[in-house]
Amino acid sequence: MTRDAIKDLILEIIEDIDEDADFETLQADKPLRDQLDLDSMDFLDIVMELRKRHKLQIPEEDYPQLATLDSCVNYLEPLLVDA
């Protein structure tokens, strides 16, 4: 999966979680949590969706890697190389 496709995947999952999420002004290197009003339960939803859609197992200690859109892509790129 390309970096752009991974980015779209994350945004698509977030859109399911929060219909009102505004991606227009989203800065990829800033924490998603601060910009989109996401809480720890929302990040758990992202983890569950990634497991459901791509059989990815993300251990709890790696959750901080999902903090920003950029860090998500960096973390997921090697894991989704064949997806």
Place this chain on the structure above:
Amino acid sequence: MPVSFSKAADKYDVVVIGSGLGGLTSANRLVYCGYSVLLLEYHSQLGGLATWFKRKGHIFDVSLHGFPYGMVKTCRKYWNKEIMNSIVQLKDIIFDNPQFHLKTTFDRVDFTSKLNKQFKVPQSTIDAFFTRVAGMNFYDDQSMTTRELFEEFFPGRSDVHRLLMEPISYANGSTLDDPAITYGIVFSNFMNKGVFTFEGGTDKLIGMMTTELENNGVTICTKAKVDRIVVDKGVVRGIECQGRMIEAGAVVSNSGITNTIYNLTDKDAFSLEFMEKADKIRVNNSSCQVYMGVKKGDKIDDIGDLLFTSTAEEFDSSELRDFKTESKTFSVYYPKTRPDHDRYTIVASMNANYADWDNFTDEEYENEKEALIQRTLIDLNRYFPNAKDRLDWIEAATPRTFNRYTLHTQGTSFGTKFEGLDVSRSIFKEVNGLFHVGSVGIIMSGWLGAINYGVIVSNDVDAYMRSKD
């Protein structure tokens, strides 16, 4: 509608034991993840402590007293929009005690204003306090107690301590001596936007959840008390119920954590080290309640939705649990609670210790229940004059009642103290495939805490099931 246990198949991906809000939510999440799910409930009604009962045309809600706004998002994400759309605000929260009287919407804006104008606390102190509690996480250091937190920001201000603590003690059974994070997390949740309730009552909510589960394909059986969780060589194999073995890849117990370990699972399934931790779990206190129904044709004037009342001079966590406590909440249910049911009811709630009620003879027990009712009526008269003559139903529940209907150890109505959380979350590392969901650690309690914890545990279950493939 739930089916008879005889209709259950011999094998499921996941069996959920118990249908509290945590069990119901786990079942719904796991069926969403694609597993076959069997939900077993010992009682004839689903919901666990999220329950209700009918008497003489009244419907009494046992634990629908108000939850934080976070419930809106949680219900939309993990249940459905119809459930979410029934959530409405309770705007009039009343405090009435010898130290102060006030009416509030119980949110940060109004609390800030009250603390500043009525209690004369400097704005900078209030802001600093809110910032501190809002930043608390359950994995933070837990050495500071709530008492120490209050003393740091509001030294010697027992009135402020009361305002901040009393509602949370009723919400989750925590005391001034519990870790400050258990206070801060729950308090911040409420302060977000205030207190909310479910229009239509507990019966409507559980009915909607049951329909959703059935539509999603969960098999639900009531009057099905699980006798044993079957473990072989450190791995869960299923459960035994009514002499039948049901095979399962994972078992989620929504029975109490202490019930799960001591009553449902063979003790030799756990390591000595784990049992040592389990032995240290303290269950939280239980409750007493008095349920009162107003005669048809009579009404309750607008006296508030939730009243925190006390005649005790100062707030004291142990006074709140005393056998003859002078502190109680009144939850007032107007016809707006159930728009198609034109009746008024009041539920008085008190914190209570199981041990205080455990050793009475039948006669003493009945007499003490009657005395509890009389004490409650005297207090209620201050808000609803001549209460006794205007009611056509009144009955009391005690820690023994809570124990009978939920089977919880010592009738606990708020799960366990903080140490229960770690044991609950790590049980599947001891016995592969065995999970626990339910009120633990003070923070994972209440309606919102129970539902969210159901989601957190479902994530663990899903990760485990997929790791087996």
